[in-house]
Amino acid sequence: MAVTTNGEVSFWFADMGGLPPARPPLPGDIAVDVCIVGAGFTGLWAAYYLKQARPDLSIAVVEKEFAGFGASGRNGGWCSGEFGWNRSRYLQSGTREGVIALERQLRATVAEILRICAAEGIDADQHETECLTYACTPAQVERLRASLAEDRAWGIGPDRIDWLDGAAAAARIRVPGALGALVTHGVARVQPAKLVRGLAAAVERRGVRIYEQTCVTEITPGLVQTDRGRVRAERVLRATEGFTRNIAGHDRDWLPLNSAIVVTEPLPPALWDEIGWAGSELLGDASHAYCYAQRTRAGRIAMGGRGVPYRFGSGLDRRGQTQPETIAKLVAILERMVPQARGLRLDHAWCGVLGVPRDWCATVGLDRATGIGWAGGYVGLGVSTSNLAGQTLADLVLDARTERTALPWVNRQPRRWEPEPLRWLGVQGMYRLYALADGREAARGGARTSRLAGLANWLTGR
Structure with a gap:
């Protein structure tokens, strides 16, 4: 299936009329109270909540490309x-009550983001909805039911997540062979580029300075070194997620895992009648290969998945351009989940990286001795998680003791990833085993998850 546009950062910017003009770069050496490296969700949310609490603070956000590039x-x-x-990993640095509190605060971020969009006049195509995770093999049913049972054991009730049988699931979205689905309530669809650009404008209105086209090369206590000058600050926050490998000394902190998306042409109303999807729900499935999709404001399908998951040496993409192999895999997933879309034109394909810590668990923290803070490692859950991270970073910078600063993800320091070629072999092996596991489960029709998937998880510590 041919693609009209490959790369150019993402479809979301094309949907807004094209890539935005860049803000001016750092004009030279400056001094501020807080310097934030990275103008994505994490850095901008931190700036937003800092200014909300302390309007007098001087804050500079330094970005290599433009706000929302990553x-x-x-x-x-x-x-x-x-x-x-993995909840048990957070128990290593906290209590059961702390893990429950972390989950509760994460769930609250959806309403918080929607509240701020309304307050700031941000139109991000936001739509409150549900998430449907489909099971199309007996093994997938087993995994989803086990996940639901674990949630119940942790006190997560049907007001948050529940089970739909095959008929009820198929009535929502006509996914072939649906045997059931988990339905998660209290989620939202957004147009992410509109959200991040709207948030950038909101922090600028509060006096935050955003310097784009400025490459940060090194972060040391009280100092951010760039190709345009130096920024001196008492507090420095690293909010670079999958791009952290570009900062000196941090090349193995978080693995930049690639994810990719294709977007179809707008579907006619008659085709939507065949598919269902009337509630614009978020759509995924319980395969090991993993996929995620949304029905966009304009009636397109955006389908994402891992494709080619990792580039040797923690390599990054070229402004979102992705490989034909990845596009072919995503088309296969699209046609498997929504076969009614077969033959549609693909208007855009792109990819990007997300940050993966060695233990696959997000973290946020601040070293008071150095004044350097960080947040990230969201493993693909960053739209909402970054909001809580931003709130927490603001608390830490201001030395405020809150319920957020006591959560078990605060100041966690997982070990670093292995040097090459070990991490390339590990990630490639993991996804190869996942693909084999999916194939075996579909072919055999058994109710048990393939042992190959367990081997993949053990291999990389997932």
Whole structure:
């Protein structure tokens, strides 16, 4: 299937009329109270909440490209408030009550983001809806029911997540062979580039200075070194997610895992009648290969997945351009989940990186001795998680003791990723095993998850 546009950062910017003009770069050496590296969701939310609490603070945000160039302007638009990580790992640095509190605050981010959009006049095509995660094999049913049972054991009730049987699931979206689905309430669809650009404008109105076209090369206590000059600040926040590998000394902190999306042409109303999807729900499935989709404001399907998951040496893409192999895999997923879309034109394909810590669990923190803070490692859940991270960073910078600063993800420091070629072999092996596991489960029709998937998880610590 041919693609009209490949790369150019993402479709979301094309949907807004094209890439935005860049703001001016850093004019030379400056001094501020807080310097934030990275003008994506994390950095901008931190700036927003800092200014809300302390309007007198001088804050500079330094960005290599433009606000939203990274994952914040390329993701699938899932504002889910989802936890999504291994709870037991957070128990290593906290209590059961702390993990429950973290989940509760993450769920609250959806309403918080929608509230701020309304207050700031941000039109991000936001739409409150539900997330449907489909099971199309007995093994997938087993995994989703096990996930639901774990949620119930942690006190997550049907007001948040529940089970639909096959008929009820198929009545929502006509996914072939649907045996059931988890339905998650209290989520939202967004157009991520509109959200990040609207947030950037909101922080600028409060006096935050955003310097684009400025490459940060090194972060040391009290100092951010760039190709345009130096920024001196008592507090420095690193909000670079999958691009952290570009900062000196941080090349193995978080692995830049590639994810990609294709967007179809707008579908005619008659075709939507065949598909269903009337509630613009977020759509995924329980396969190991993983996919995520939304029905856009203009009636397109945006379908995402991992494709080619990792480039050797933690390599990054060229402004979103993705490989034909990845596009072919995404088309196969689209046609498997929504076969009614077969033959539609693809208007855009792109990719980007998300940050993955060695233990696959997000973290936020501040080293008081150095004044350097950080947040990220969202593993694909950054639209909503970055909001809580921004709130928490603001608390930490202001030395405020709040419920947020006591959460078990604060100041966690997982070990670094292995050097090459070990991490390339590990990630490639993981996704190869996932693909084999999906194939075996579909072919055999058994109710048990393939052991190959367990081997993949063990291989990379997922």
